Amino acid sequence: MKKIIVDVEGCDFPEKMVGGCIDAAKAHPDYTIVVVGGKDTVAKAAVGLNNIETVETTDVVTNYDAPARVIRQKPDSSLVKAFTILNEDDDAVGVVSAGSTGAVLTCATLMIGRITKALHRPVVTSLMPTKIDGKLVCIADAGSTMDALPEYMAQYAIMGSVYMRAAFGIESPRVALLSVGTEEKKGDERTKAAHALLKDLPINFVGNVEARDALSGEYDVIVCDGFSGNVLVKSVEGTAKFVMTKLKEAIKSSASAKLGYLFMKKAFNSVREAMDYHRYDGGAFLGVKKLVLKSHGSSNELSVRVSVDRIVSLYENKVIDGIRDGIASTVESREETANEE
Amino acid sequence: MKKIIVDVEGCDFPEKMVGGCIDAAKAHPDYTIVVVGGKDTVAKAAVGLNNIETVETTDVVTNYDAPARVIRQKPDSSLVKAFTILNEDDDAVGVVSAGSTGAVLTCATLMIGRITKALHRPVVTSLMPTKIDGKLVCIADAGSTMDALPEYMAQYAIMGSVYMRAAFGIESPRVALLSVGTEEKKGDERTKAAHALLKDLPINFVGNVEARDALSGEYDVIVCDGFSGNVLVKSVEGTAKFVMTKLKEAIKSSASAKLGYLFMKKAFNSVREAMDYHRYDGGAFLGVKKLVLKSHGSSNELSVRVSVDRIVSLYENKVIDGIRDGIASTVESREETANEE
Numbered sequence: 001m002k003k004i005i006v007d008v009e010g011c012d013f014p015e016k017m018v019g020g021c022i023d024a025a026k027a028h029p030d031y032t033i034v035v036v037g038g039k040d041t042v043a044k045a046a047v048g049l050n051n052i053e054t055v056e057t058t059d060v061v062t063n064y065d066a067p068a069r070v071i072r073q074k075p076d077s078s079l080v081k082a083f084t085i086l087n088e089d090d091d092a093v094g095v096v097s098a099g100s101t102g103a104v105l106t107c108a109t110l111m112i113g114r115i116t117k118a119l120h121r122p123v124v125t126s127l128m129p130t131k132i133d134g135k136l137v138c139i140a141d142a143g144s145t146m147d148a149l150p151e152y153m154a155q156y157a158i159m160g161s162v163y164m165r166a167a168f169g170i171e172s173p174r175v176a177l178l179s180v181g182t183e184e185k186k187g188d189e190r191t192k193a194a195h196a197l198l199k200d201l202p203i204n205f206v207g208n209v210e211a212r213d214a215l216s217g218e219y220d221v222i223v224c225d226g227f228s229g230n231v232l233v234k235s236v237e238g239t240a241k242f243v244m245t246k247l248k249e250a251i252k253s254s255a256s257a258k259l260g261y262l263f264m265k266k267a268f269n270s271v272r273e274a275m276d277y278h279r280y281d282g283g284a285f286l287g288v289k290k291l292v293l294k295s296h297g298s299s300n301e302l303s304v305r306v307s308v309d310r311i312v313s314l315y316e317n318k319v320i321d322g323i324r325d326g327i328a329s330t331v332e333s334r335e336e337t338a339n340e341e
Numbered sequence: 342m343k344k345i346i347v348d349v350e351g352c353d354f355p356e357k358m359v360g361g362c363i364d365a366a367k368a369h370p371d372y373t374i375v376v377v378g379g380k381d382t383v384a385k386a387a388v389g390l391n392n393i394e395t396v397e398t399t400d401v402v403t404n405y406d407a408p409a410r411v412i413r414q415k416p417d418s419s420l421v422k423a424f425t426i427l428n429e430d431d432d433a434v435g436v437v438s439a440g441s442t443g444a445v446l447t448c449a450t451l452m453i454g455r456i457t458k459a460l461h462r463p464v465v466t467s468l469m470p471t472k473i474d475g476k477l478v479c480i481a482d483a484g485s486t487m488d489a490l491p492e493y494m495a496q497y498a499i500m501g502s503v504y505m506r507a508a509f510g511i512e513s514p515r516v517a518l519l520s521v522g523t524e525e526k527k528g529d530e531r532t533k534a535a536h537a538l539l540k541d542l543p544i545n546f547v548g549n550v551e552a553r554d555a556l557s558g559e560y561d562v563i564v565c566d567g568f569s570g571n572v573l574v575k576s577v578e579g580t581a582k583f584v585m586t587k588l589k590e591a592i593k594s595s596a597s598a599k600l601g602y603l604f605m606k607k608a609f610n611s612v613r614e615a616m617d618y619h620r621y622d623g624g625a626f627l628g629v630k631k632l633v634l635k636s637h638g639s640s641n642e643l644s645v646r647v648s649v650d651r652i653v654s655l656y657e658n659k660v661i662d663g664i665r666d667g668i669a670s671t672v673e674s675r676e677e678t679a680n681e682e
Contacts, residue, residue: 131583143521146529180484180571188487188568211572212579227529228569230521231552235573238553239580242472246615247588250608257608263601267591274587 010099020304067102094291122287132217143230160221166317173220282307351440361645408443435632463628473558484571501562507658514561623648
């Protein structure tokens with residue numbers, strides 16, 4: 001049986017993570033969920049399911065640990081242990097961790113390794129909700145690599161495209177490039193160079209997108225450098241929270257609004273739910289040989305459940321092979337072009 | 342009497358702009374408001390106020406005009422005419438235009454000129470609301486210069502600081518640098534270099550800010566390169582709209598929510614008002630010899646009124662002198678450091 005590893009430590013709610021593991025094990029009887037964490041925490045996973053395994057660890061990676069050193073300094077941490085299993089066990093297909101982003105990326109890169117030498121850089125993606133209910137947009141890069149070269153961004157486009165197809169069955173994902181205007185010549189030098197590369201890729205490239213239209217639902221993948229991708233993802237998060245807080249304050253300040261709120265509670269909650277990142281948690285780290293999903297530091301049961309669901313989809317739709325082939329094809333086409341010249 | 346020029350054309354609602362001119366003239370009897378636009382439009386400004394002048398023009402700059410060519414090709418446009426008056430009339434202190442951003446910047450740079458040769462680049466700022474009612478944050482650069490050098494950003498910090506003091510009386514504006522983490526070493530090469538420069542400036546530099554905290558109210562100025570500044574400003578705008586639309590949809594879909602909405606309408610409107618960009622319209626273009634405020638393409642009466650109010654504050658608080666001195670002091674301190682070395 002194939003295994004999906006869940007590192008339940010290094011986050012705000014390890015017990016909720018365990019709860020999510022149990023839900024995921026029930027939902028996927030054909031997979032074993034390997035719960036990695038402290039003795040007391042993983043003990044809670046013993047609910048009599050055949051397809052749950054537990055691995056006890058004695059150490060935890062925190063945000064204060066230097067990512068580059070955790071592999072050597074914290075071999076008994078849940079995070080390093082989870083990646084050790086992922087690396088060594090042929091049946092292990094992927095890992096979910098809500099731990100330190102930097103440490104997850106370091107372990108993925110150093111312990112699992114790049115999918116192919118032709119890949120410049122793996123990429124951290126982030127999913128965001130859109131105006132169209134149930135439709136998500138993938139931001140690549142959401143913040144993993146600073147000072148990206150246009151060549152990196154071209155490969156993010158390929159990986160993002162393969163990912164959205166494998167994860168959500170989108171036949172021909174619409175890929176856009178984040179810029180300051182929709183015209184091809186708009187943007188900084190990096191973006192203009194990336195635009196030229198994206199145009200020639202075997203993907204459904206639909207041109208530039210401005211940040212204000214990122215959530216329009218018209219795009220499946222938005223390609224950007226890690227700095228501006230991080231600005232995009234975090235400002236969406238911050239602004240959504242800001243507006244909801246402002247509304248809450250306004251409601252509290254008036255008796256009639258409080259009364260109105262009782263009638264509207266459901267409508268409010270539906271919006272809060274649509275914006276709830278737990279529903280689409282698990283930022284995929286694409287470009288390494290196995291599946292790695294980094295979920296939010298305050299992950300809950302739902303986060304783990306949707307992350308495991310996604311790993312199953314990605315595995316069954318052979319996303320790793322797809323990315324390897326996609327990257328290889330761009331390298332071949334580059335070589336062909338070079339030979340022709 | 343000092344004059345403030347308002348270009349009322351090249352936007353969605355010229356008549357609302359005229360309405361705003363009338364309001365502004367009433368509010369500022371010590372200033373003359375010069376209304377520049379088409380014959381029929383400016384005719385509406387003739388309401389018997391002594392401190393309104395009108396200038397009739399026969400042409401309009403649109404978003405389709407190449408900014409670099411409007412000065413030569415459209416000398417009779419309201420935009421070029423407004424800048425001609427600003428340039429030639431010693432009593433003219435500033436201009437408000439809701440026209441094409443590129444054309445406004447071109448006219449400001451070429452017809453009015455840089456404040457001092459020591460200035461690398463003028464900068465377009467944008468004001469955004471924050472969690473603290475009535476408190477705004479200034480984004481510099483909001484999108485005017487691509488591929489900024491760290492040296493440009495250091496000057497944005499000076500200009501933004503002087504601007505927020507002159508416009509809103511903030512004694513010691515808190516200036517932050519947009520990055521992907523609060524730690525000094527986080528960010529791309531440009532941002533890290535800018536951080537090092539900002540630390541040495543005679544401003545209240547409080548370190549890095551992540552995009553999710555941009556609207557926290559803890560910062561008065563957020564310094565960034567034009568690309569990521571544009572991403573920040575536009576994603577805040579897009580996300581706020583997104584959340585409000587989602588709420589509206591949710592309300593419409595349920596009878597009880599509709600009923601609740603009746604009670605909550607006031608609370609809703611107060612939030613919509615807090616987010617309404619007209620209330621803080623007029624992105625200042627800093628670094629040129631006179632005051633230039635670019636207001637939103639769909640500016641209304643309020644936009645013009647607040648823009649004129651701000652020009653008055655900026656003029657009376659000598660923002661141009663402040664910026665010139667601020668830029669000069671950094672150049673002197675650089676020269677001193679160079680001499681010491």
